[in-house]
Amino acid sequence: MKRTMIATSLAVLSQVAAAADLLDSWRASQQYDANYQAARYALDAGREKVNQGRALWLPKITLDAGANAASQKYHPGRDTLTAPETSANGDQYNVGVSAAQPIYRADVFVGADQLSKQTDLAEVQFRDAEQQLILRVALAYFEVLAAEERVQLSASQKEAVSQQLAQARKSFEVGVATITDTNEAQARYDAITASEIAALNDLEIKRNAFQMLTGLDATQLAKIAEGKKPTRPQPPVMDEWTQRAQVENMSVLAQQLNVDISAREIDRYRASTAPTLDLVAKYGSSWDSDELSRSGGRDRSDSGLxxxxLSIPLYTGGDRSSRYREAIANRDKEGSSLEAAKRNSVQQAKQAFLGVQSGAAQIEALEQAQRSSLSSLESTKLGREVGVRTTVDVLDAEQNYYQTRYDLVVARYQYLYSRLQLAYAVGQLDEGDVNEVNQWMH
Structure with missing residues (x-):
């Protein structure tokens, strides 16, 4: 008895665990999606830029060493006993340490700030990749559910038409209906069969896309629960969302940093004509072998400073001027791209805002339409039984009911996706928004 209960409990738990919701899908994609992993590594690389900027101000220390085979020949202007002509071959060795500490370097100051902004840019780009991943996962998730609803719609229509076809044939056989009803039902049945095949194919494609993104089994996904009421955007004023989008949208923030980085590039080439001042220090030793030494033994010389x-650039052959003009053009280009990003963010915010606003109204309207179409279907079936409606009327009523039910489900998915898009438009999309949408799932 206990073993049976345990086995039953494990089976139930396995079924529950197998059904992934939107939050599960999002977390799985963080570990599985290759594009997101690439963005994470890009962030790690970008964070090193700030360390590279700090390093520009730190001292540079170098160790040098050398070993050479040397040949020396001395030819005096006058050959005497005290200054004879000599020739020697031997070895020379040297080792030394040198250090340089920047004291004044305008280009280093600009470069360090530029590298710091590149780190900020990497952070923004990763945040944008994270938000885009949420949208990609949500879209793939909802597309699978919508495709499943399409298959279910086709199956329900097929079953209903099959029953009507059987009844039409029976009525024709007993002489209470014409062949027209049978032919109409058969035509509907054949069309729905073709539609079902296309729906099954589309479902398989959508499931593959979801699995490639998350690595999860796409055949067990939580669906939207009944009874959830949609809400309008808060605040309910579109202008407030568009204003936020122009400031907080991730693409706008990234492009603003690109403008700042390109502006610092101009400053860097301006600073390249400024003098530089470094504190330098050197210390080293050198040795001459016996054959080369003056004393007849191994000579050693030590030196330090x-x-x-001070360095003052005077002429670079026109390279600095050309790069300066190039930097100005790049800054202007990034400025135009920033304006384009702002306009795109406004369009995104407007589209998402209207999607949430109209989606909420559409859901309410379709819920009422579903109730009305169900009542109409029941009335039409009753009317056919008493002879005031035909089989075609019933088929039309069933088609209307199932299509309305499908439209309602798709409207809910579109509404939830628009909510995520609206949060993305203002740069605030995160796991909290995913969790809120996930409350609609069961």
């Missing part, structure tokens, strides 16, 4: 090194 510390001081300031």
């Amino acid at each position: 510390i001081g300031l090194q």
